[in-house]
Amino acid sequence: MKIAILGGGISGVALARMLAGDGHDVAVLEKADRPGGLCKSRSYGEFTFDEAGGHIVFSKDQEVLKWQLDRCGGEAGTQRTVRNTKIRWHDRWVPYPFENGVGHLTQEAIVDCMKGYVEAYVQRRLGAPCPTNFGDWIQWRMGDGFARHFMVPYNQKIWKRELTTMASDWVAGRVPEAPIDDILRSAIGVTTEGYTHQSVFWFPKRGGFETMVKGTVEGGGFDLQCGVTVQRVERTKDGFLVDGQRFDLVVNTVPLPQIEATLADLPEAVRADIRALVPISLVNVMIGVRLDEPLPDLSWIYLPFAEQGPTNRVTYYSNYSPHNAPAGHGCFLAEVTHRGDLRASDGELLRSVVTGLGSAGILRPEHVVLLEACDNEFAYIDQDLAFRDRIGRVRRWFDESGYITFGRFGRYEYHNSDQCVRRAMQVHEHIRELARTGDRRPLLLT
Ligand SMILES: Cc1cc2nc3c(=O)[nH]c(=O)nc-3n(C[C@H](O)[C@H](O)[C@H](O)COP(=O)(O)OP(=O)(O)OC[C@H]3O[C@@H](n4cnc5c(N)ncnc54)[C@H](O)[C@@H]3O)c2cc1C
Secondary structure (H helix, E strand, O other): OEEEEEOOEHHHHHHHHHHHHOOOEEEEEEOOOOOEHHHOEEEEOOEEEEOOOOOOEOOOOHHHHHHHHHHOOHHHHEEEEEOOEEEEEOOEEEEOOHHHHHHHOOHHHHHHHHHHHHHHHHHHHOOOOOOOEHHHHHHHHHHHHHHHHHHHHHHHHHHOOOHHHEEOHHHOOOOOOOOHHHHHHHHOOOOOOOOHHHOEEEEEOOOOOHHHHHHHHOOOOOEEEEOOOOOOEEEEOOEEEEOOEEEOEEEEOOOHHHHHHHEOOOOHHHHHHHHOOOEEEEEEEEEEEEOOOOOOOOOEEEOOOHHHOOOOEEEOHHHOOHHHOOOOEEEEEEEEEEOOOOOOOOHHHHHHHHHHHHHOOOOOHHHEEEEEEEEEEEEEEOOEOOHHHHHHHHHHHHHHHOOEEOOOOOOOOOOOHHHHHHHHHHHHHHHHHHHHHOOOOOOOOO
16 A cells, blocks of 8 residues: 655654555655654764653563664663652652652651541542542542642642643553552651662663664665655545645644644544644753763652752753763753743743752752753643543544544654554554455544
8 A cells, every 4th residue: 555654753653664564655754854753862062862851761561662672773772771760859869759759758748648648548448539630639649748748749840730620530540559558668768669660761872762763764664755744635535645645545643733734624623622732842951061970870850849940850861871971971851841931942941940950959050061952842741621522532533534643642642652652553453454454444542
């Protein structure tokens, strides 16, 4: 078949490689000057940075993990790291997740957290129903102390929204419940570990996370067309026209709000739903520093408080690979989320990031030798209370109409790159079946 894939992020190029491997004639149409989307990296002299904040290779899905590591040059091409993530809690370093680090708080805060946790635990056992909004969900799940000392300030900083106006359903699969035994042990100072599925991760030794994209494109056997902004997609009786060119099949991975206007036959109600899918954006600040001593052995840290500056998360990026910074230097990625009101070109913003990190004891501002930033319009999904119904209607239309759409914003699934690759494998399987049988039945990605 002749297949057009709209968008050359990891979703698009992974699927293209799989389909080309079956002998299909595949074209990837990508707006930017090179593929990669959110997985792109860039260099300044001997410094390398990821463009959309710190990315790591990890997955619960062993088949996908192997696929991703192979694209990065396997074990030899990657550095394996045991995750060491912390929260900068006032003047303390608290292991992450916060529940597992509770023993590192002040005695008063430990009492607050444990009292609230036990109260919430009892309420849940007595049948308190799971709240549908995120703000109440935090209280229901973690109790008042954990909420006040970390969960609420941190989540307000990242989501930029009153938490009771956010839905809670998206956290269910993402925030595993720590066993109460672990929390009690943590409170008395016994080390416990949460999020064990992410306890080790990999990173390309050279070239940043984008190396995975390059390894997908190289030898991929498909036609990659960069600098192409898709203008019009129409359906014909036996296929599709993309900017006047005929294809048997079109698969979209472009963020839905960026492709909506090009799709000729979208019903008005679906257009309205897509236009309401406002993204949460990210300015990623890239910082190179001179070092008097090696950076602490940290992977990334969370900064929940306003006095730590606008940054919500800092990646100790030169710890992922020594090739990310020249000798005698280190580098960081500082992530600042926003709702369309910040720009990477704003020098004042960048200076406030450095000042905040300085006062939080992360770096010495006078050691900064490189300060750059990168805009990412589509970074996180705004999980407002109407999101689930809205995206449900949109996905249903695509699935039933025969357009395939997937990807972090191509389907609005809060997916990391491994889950995008898993989706690509599912779409690949579906298209194989379609090519074999000619049966154009809908693909339901649930
Ligand atoms: C802060 C942050 C941290 C993350 N950390 C991790 C991590 O540690 N590990 C991990 O695996 N994942 C991580 N992710 C998620 C990962 O970045 C995404 O899951 C993945 O990159 C999404 O790929 P995609 O191809 O679906 O979308 P995108 O990367 O958004 O690709 C869409 C492509 O469409 C193109 N496009 C847009 N408009 C048009 C048009 N009109 N015509 C043609 N092309 C167009 C864009 O240029 C882009 O290349 C993180 C994401 C963020 C924001």
